Amino acid sequence: MQGDGTNETDISTKQSQTQKNARLSRAHAHQERQGCDQQKKGQRQKKIGSLTFPKHLRLVRKFQFQACYLGGRRYQTKHFIIFVLPNDRDYWRLGITASRKTGPAVIRNRIKRLVREVFRLNQHLVPPGFDYVVVSKKRTDLPGLNLDMVQTQLLHLFQQVRPRTQKNLEQNPRA
Numbered sequence: 548m549q550g551d552g553t554n555e556t557d558i559s560t561k562q563s564q565t566q567k568n569a570r571l572s573r574a575h576a577h578q579e580r581q582g583c584d585q586q587k588k589g590q591r592q593k594k595i596g597s598l599t600f601p602k603h604l605r606l607v608r609k610f611q612f613q614a615c616y617l618g619g620r621r622y623q624t625k626h627f628i629i630f631v632l633p634n635d636r637d638y639w640r641l642g643i644t645a646s647r648k649t650g651p652a653v654i655r656n657r658i659k660r661l662v663r664e665v666f667r668l669n670q671h672l673v674p675p676g677f678d679y680v681v682v683s684k685k686r687t688d689l690p691g692l693n694l695d696m697v698q699t700q701l702l703h704l705f706q707q708v709r710p711r712t713q714k715n716l717e718q719n720p721r722a
């Protein structure tokens with residue numbers, strides 16, 4: 548069959564020996580490495596990292612957003628409406644909404660990224676013990692909206708929230 552134009556060669560069916568330092572030489576090759584599976588949920592670190600925005604700092608369920616809308620205090624800036632609701636935790640949580648009235652998906656996602664970045668960079672200035680829901684206003688001026696502008700607006704808000712919390716603690720101290 549050499550004249551039919553096929554270039555077939557015989558391939559050995561013999562299995563090769565496993566190498567000493569093979570990538571997956573056993574079922575659990577990296578047991579010594581600490582992974583997320585090996586940590587208990589209660590032992591996970593509750594502090595935000597420098598480059599991450601962990602899930603425990605996010606509001607993701609509808610009832611969490613509804614609670615902030617109904618029971619939270621409302622603040623307003625040029626581009627955002629912010630609802631602030633006290634929670635019983637020693638850290639803050641963030642929810643961000645941008646409706647279709649804000650603009651197309653590209654704009655909505657950019658606004659969300661900017662707000663998330665401001666919270667991540669200024670985590671030490673955000674008063675703990677509150678749930679924050681940031682709502683983007685209609686037709687937010689996107690070409691003029693940058694990280695510095697969002698940061699200025701939200702840092703001004705944090706200064707408003709902090710004195711109110713200190714005033715409330717002076718009036719109603721917990722024993």
